[in-house]
Amino acid sequence: MENLSRRRALSLGVALGLVGVANPAGALTSAGSAGSAGSAGSAGSVAGAxxxxxxxxxxxxxxxxxxxxxxxxxHVPAINTAWASWVNNNDPLPSGLPDVFAAHLRQFNRLPSWADRTKLARAADFNRRRxxxxxxxxxxxxxxxxxxxxREAKSVYWSAGGADxxxxxxxxxxxxxxxxxxxAFEPTGQFVVTANKTRVVHAAVRHLLPQSPHWKAVADETVPISAADILVTFHSLGTFVYRKLLDWKIPFPAADQEAFLHSWQVAIHLLGVPDEHIPQTWAAAEKQAAQVLxxxxTPSTEGIALAEDLLGLTAQIDLGVTRGFLNEFVRYVLNDEVGDWLxxxxxxxSAALVRTAWPAxxxxxxxxxxxxxxxxYVFDQFVRALAMLFLNKGSSGTTTPITIPTGNRAG
Ligand code: HEM
Structure with a gap:
C-alpha cells in the first residue's frame, strides 16, 4: 500500500466519496506511518489549537x-465483574473497583465542557429518524x-475478541x-459509560497486543490504537456515513449535519483523542479522511477473514436476500475494488438490481x-431486517457487556 500511486488513491477516494477537498497525494506518508492527521486536524479542530x-x-x-x-x-477479572451492572450514565460507580481505577472513571466519565446538549439531543433524534x-x-x-x-483488522483479529x-x-x-x-448523552442514557469502557479496553489492548507473537509478526507498529488510528476509524464510520447520506440525496438539513458531527466529536473525545485533533467541521473531517483513510x-489476510465472518454473521439472519445480493450491496456501498480485495x-x-432500484x-x-x-418490498425487508439485527439487543432490554480482555487470541 505504501507504493500506492496518487492516481489510485484518488480513484479509490472518489469511489468511496472520501476525497473531499484535499489533495490525497500530499498526504501519502512514509512506510509504516499512520499518516499525520495533525495537519488537517489542527486547522479545523474542535479546540482550534x-x-x-x-x-x-x-x-x-x-x-x-x-x-x-x-x-x-x-485486577481485570474483578473490574469486569464489578462494572457489569454499571450501565447508565448516572449510575453510581460500582463497588469492588480498585481505588485508583475508580478515581480514573470519576475523572473521565463525563461530557467535555464544550459538549452542547441541544446539539446532542438533536443528534439523537436524527439518529432515530435515520x-x-x-x-x-x-x-x-x-x-x-x-x-x-x-492496522484495525490486524489488531481486532489478533486480540482476544477476534476469536469470536x-x-x-x-x-x-x-x-x-x-x-x-x-x-444517549443524558444522565439516563448509556453512551458515556460505553465510551469510557471502550477507552479502557483500548488501553488494555495497547499493553496486551505487543505481547502477541502473531500480531508482532504482521504489525507495522509497536503499539496499536493511536489517536491517529482512532481518527481513521471515525472517518470510516462518521465521515463515510455523512458523505453517503448526502450522495444518496437523503434529506439532511444543516442543523442535523452539525448535530451528527457534534455527537461524533464528543464520542472521539470520550475515547481519549486530544481535542486539538478532532475535526471541527465536516469539510475538515473530509479533508482529513482523504489524507489518513x-x-x-488495503486487504490483509486478517481483514479478509474478518469480512467473511462479518458477512457470514449477517447471512445467519434472514435478510430476505441472497448472499450474492449482500455481496453486491457491499460492493455498491463501498466499491468494486474493495469487493475484489475481499x-x-x-x-x-443483483448488481444491476441494487444499482438501479436502490436509488429509486x-x-x-x-x-x-x-x-x-x-x-x-425486497429492499424494505432488507433494511428492516438489518435494523432488527442492531435493534434486537435494544428491544430485549439488555446491553451486551463490554469486558476488558486479559490476553490475546491464541492462534
Ligand atoms: C474494542 C469501538 C477504534 C481496535 C472496542 C470496543 C468498542 C470499540 C465498542 C469494545 C468491544 C469489544 O470488547 O470488543 C471503537 C470505536 C473506535 C475504535 C468507536 C473509533 C471511533 C479502534 C481502532 C482500533 C481498535 C483504531 C485498532 C487500530 C480494537 C480492539 C478491541 C477494541 C483490538 C478489543 C477487542 C477484544 O476484546 O479483544 N472498540 N474502536 N479500535 N477495539 Fe476499538
Missing part, C-alpha cells in the same frame, strides 16, 4: 499506564471497510446502538418520488 504532537504518536497517557498496572496486578440508513451504512459500509484498514467475531460485532454494535439512542485502505463473489443480476427505493421512501419501485 495549534498542532501539537502528531496523533500517530499519541496514545492515552491518562489510561494506558493505569491499565498496565491493572493487568499486571490481576436509523435504518445508519445501521445499514455502519454495518455493511463501515463494518466491512474496517476489514481493509490493515459474532460476540465482538455485537459489542461494537453496542457503541453504535448506545450512540444512537434518544438521550483513503490512502491506507473476494466477494459477483452476482451480476430511497426516492420513494423519502417521499421524493411518487413511483413505488417494483422491488420496494
Amino acid at each position: 495549534a498542532a501539537g504532537t502528531d496523533p500517530a504518536w499519541i496514545w492515552d497517557d491518562a489510561t494506558d499506564p493505569l491499565m498496565v498496572s491493572m493487568l499486571e496486578n490481576g 436509523d435504518t440508513y445508519l445501521f445499514m451504512l455502519y454495518g455493511l459500509g463501515s463494518g466491512i471497510m474496517s476489514t481493509v484498514i490493515p 467475531m459474532q460476540d465482538r460485532a455485537a459489542k461494537t454494535f453496542t457503541f453504535g446502538y448506545d450512540l444512537s439512542q434518544l438521550g 483513503t490512502p491506507i485502505l 473476494g466477494l463473489k459477483r452476482d451480476y443480476a 427505493f430511497i426516492l420513494f421512501r423519502e417521499g421524493l418520488s411518487p413511483v413505488m419501485p417494483g422491488t420496494f
Whole structure:
C-alpha cells in the first residue's frame, strides 16, 4: 500500500466519496506511518489549537499506564465483574473497583465542557429518524471497510475478541446502538459509560497486543490504537456515513449535519483523542479522511477473514436476500475494488438490481418520488431486517457487556 500511486488513491477516494477537498497525494506518508492527521486536524479542530504532537504518536497517557498496572496486578477479572451492572450514565460507580481505577472513571466519565446538549439531543433524534440508513451504512459500509484498514483488522483479529467475531460485532454494535439512542448523552442514557469502557479496553489492548507473537509478526507498529488510528476509524464510520447520506440525496438539513458531527466529536473525545485533533467541521473531517483513510485502505489476510465472518454473521439472519445480493450491496456501498480485495463473489443480476432500484427505493421512501419501485418490498425487508439485527439487543432490554480482555487470541 505504501507504493500506492496518487492516481489510485484518488480513484479509490472518489469511489468511496472520501476525497473531499484535499489533495490525497500530499498526504501519502512514509512506510509504516499512520499518516499525520495533525495537519488537517489542527486547522479545523474542535479546540482550534495549534498542532501539537502528531496523533500517530499519541496514545492515552491518562489510561494506558493505569491499565498496565491493572493487568499486571490481576485486577481485570474483578473490574469486569464489578462494572457489569454499571450501565447508565448516572449510575453510581460500582463497588469492588480498585481505588485508583475508580478515581480514573470519576475523572473521565463525563461530557467535555464544550459538549452542547441541544446539539446532542438533536443528534439523537436524527439518529432515530435515520436509523435504518445508519445501521445499514455502519454495518455493511463501515463494518466491512474496517476489514481493509490493515492496522484495525490486524489488531481486532489478533486480540482476544477476534476469536469470536459474532460476540465482538455485537459489542461494537453496542457503541453504535448506545450512540444512537434518544438521550444517549443524558444522565439516563448509556453512551458515556460505553465510551469510557471502550477507552479502557483500548488501553488494555495497547499493553496486551505487543505481547502477541502473531500480531508482532504482521504489525507495522509497536503499539496499536493511536489517536491517529482512532481518527481513521471515525472517518470510516462518521465521515463515510455523512458523505453517503448526502450522495444518496437523503434529506439532511444543516442543523442535523452539525448535530451528527457534534455527537461524533464528543464520542472521539470520550475515547481519549486530544481535542486539538478532532475535526471541527465536516469539510475538515473530509479533508482529513482523504489524507489518513483513503490512502491506507488495503486487504490483509486478517481483514479478509474478518469480512467473511462479518458477512457470514449477517447471512445467519434472514435478510430476505441472497448472499450474492449482500455481496453486491457491499460492493455498491463501498466499491468494486474493495469487493475484489475481499473476494466477494459477483452476482451480476443483483448488481444491476441494487444499482438501479436502490436509488429509486430511497426516492420513494423519502417521499421524493411518487413511483413505488417494483422491488420496494425486497429492499424494505432488507433494511428492516438489518435494523432488527442492531435493534434486537435494544428491544430485549439488555446491553451486551463490554469486558476488558486479559490476553490475546491464541492462534
Ligand atoms: C474494542 C469501538 C477504534 C481496535 C472496542 C470496543 C468498542 C470499540 C465498542 C469494545 C468491544 C469489544 O470488547 O470488543 C471503537 C470505536 C473506535 C475504535 C468507536 C473509533 C471511533 C479502534 C481502532 C482500533 C481498535 C483504531 C485498532 C487500530 C480494537 C480492539 C478491541 C477494541 C483490538 C478489543 C477487542 C477484544 O476484546 O479483544 N472498540 N474502536 N479500535 N477495539 Fe476499538
